[in-house]
Amino acid sequence: MRLAERMQKIEVESAFDVLVKAKALEAAGRSVIHLEIGEPDFETPHSVVAAAKTALDEGWTHYGPTQGLPELREVIASYVSQTRGITVGPQHVCVVPGGKPIMFFTMLALLEAGDEVIYPDPGFPIYRSMIRFLDATPVPLPLVESRGFSIDLDYFKSCITDRTKMLILNSPQNPTGGLIPENDIREIAELVRERDLIVLSDEIYSRIYYSDSPPFSIASLPGMLDKTVLLDGFSKTYAMTGWRLGYGVMPEWLVDAVNKLMVNSNSCTASFTQRAGLTALSGPQDDVERMVAEFRRRRDVFCAALNEIPGFRCVLPGGAFYAFPNIQATGIPSRRLADMLLEDAGVSCLSGTAFGDHGDGYIRFSYANSLENLLEGAHRIKELSRRWTSSTKD
Numbered sequence: 001m002r003l004a005e006r007m008q009k010i011e012v013e014s015a016f017d018v019l020v021k022a023k024a025l026e027a028a029g030r031s032v033i034h035l036e037i038g039e040p041d042f043e044t045p046h047s048v049v050a051a052a053k054t055a056l057d058e059g060w061t062h063y064g065p066t067q068g069l070p071e072l073r074e075v076i077a078s079y080v081s082q083t084r085g086i087t088v089g090p091q092h093v094c095v096v097p098g099g100k101p102i103m104f105f106t107m108l109a110l111l112e113a114g115d116e117v118i119y120p121d122p123g124f125p126i127y128r129s130m131i132r133f134l135d136a137t138p139v140p141l142p143l144v145e146s147r148g149f150s151i152d153l154d155y156f157k158s159c160i161t162d163r164t165k166m167l168i169l170n171s172p173q174n175p176t177g178g179l180i181p182e183n184d185i186r187e188i189a190e191l192v193r194e195r196d197l198i199v200l201s202d203e204i205y206s207r208i209y210y211s212d213s214p215p216f217s218i219a220s221l222p223g224m225l226d227k228t229v230l231l232d233g234f235s236k237t238y239a240m241t242g243w244r245l246g247y248g249v250m251p252e253w254l255v256d257a258v259n260k261l262m263v264n265s266n267s268c269t270a271s272f273t274q275r276a277g278l279t280a281l282s283g284p285q286d287d288v289e290r291m292v293a294e295f296r297r298r299r300d301v302f303c304a305a306l307n308e309i310p311g312f313r314c315v316l317p318g319g320a321f322y323a324f325p326n327i328q329a330t331g332i333p334s335r336r337l338a339d340m341l342l343e344d345a346g347v348s349c350l351s352g353t354a355f356g357d358h359g360d361g362y363i364r365f366s367y368a369n370s371l372e373n374l375l376e377g378a379h380r381i382k383e384l385s386r387r388w389t390s391s392t393k394d
């Protein structure tokens with residue numbers, strides 16, 4: 001039996017593959033520092049776990065409404081309205097198992113073969129995978145290191161054609177940790193406002209940022225709410241990656257299509273998980289604040305340590321929990337260097353190329369690990385760097 005042709009086009013996330021390789025080395029007795037996987041190393045807040053337990057005891061164990069529990073959609077709508085300065089209601093909210101299904105459902109609902117999708121490169125690998133899977137055309141939009149990994153607006157303008165159906169934005173970003181500044185987002189909105197296209201604004205890291213003002217959402221701009229799908233969720237903000245709880249806020253005309261895709265695939269999101277999500281969003285936010293403060297502390301120390309490594313140059317990331325140093329000056333290709341770091345130094349990380357061609361010359365480290373491990377990781381890399389510094393001298 002042969003797999004369907006379309007399976008040739010779907011890709012995987014190499015973070016999971018690298019994790020398997022790193023675990024195998026550990027099983028063979030090697031010490032590995034895990035800086036590959038993109039999930040907070042914090043526990044889900046106790047109040048959220050307690051709410052899930054109560055929900056199970058109360059019998060929230062059955063099918064629920066496909067679109068999500070009305071009480072959760074209500075709370076999400078007011079949270080998104082408040083944080084993005086817009087007015088949306090529960091009718092705009094679709095609750096799904098994680099952030100990823102919003103990408104998949106939105107693209108399934110909207111893309112025809114040959115439609116062009118502009119997406120960030122380097123960017124979350126699932127964007128390109130889904131675009132290709134649906135026979136749409138991926139149009140990579142390079143992120144520019146010297147602009148803090150924002151985009152080149154002239155280049156963006158040159159990417160827009162009559163076939164452009166979708167623009168994917170992600171800020172704060174995976175893998176760079178960069179943010180798209182408000183001014184750039186305003187200019188992007190100017191360029192797309194009059195066009196018949198949809199913006200998928202991936203804001204899954206919306207609460208993990210280090211400046212005084214929160215990341216700016218394109219949905220906040222006049223005329224944009226009607227053409228934006230805002231993706232957010234609980235995975236990163238509340239350290240709930242394994243719970244599978246996310247949502248999209250979208251124009252009402254799209255909700256029915258997303259509901260149909262949900263009913264055909266999942267029926268609904270787990271009811272007790274949604275009850276826990278209600279507590280996460282409406283309860284005290286101290287745990288989130290503590291987590292972000294700790295990420296900031298690690299970012300400062302780890303990026304400084306990376307910048308001490310010969311051949312590494314690391315821009316200070318404004319959000320998420322990733323450092324994305326430029327390693328071109330080592331003279332070693334990204335993929336090779338990522339392998340060397342794992343195999344020879346016991347530091348597990350990802351080649352920038354795992355996030356697209358424009359990730360070449362970079363390595364992604366997740367600093368969702370203890371300060372002690374981060375420093376040990378940086379120390380091991382520095383020790384290993386003697387190899388490339390001595391070979392350059394030879």
Ligand SMILES: Cc1ncc(COP(=O)(O)O)c(C=O)c1O
Nearest residue numbers: 038098099100124174204233235
């Ligand atoms: C940019 C981005 N969007 C979406 C997701 C998916 O989030 P979830 O685990 O909620 O599906 C991730 C996870 O790593 C991500 O980095």
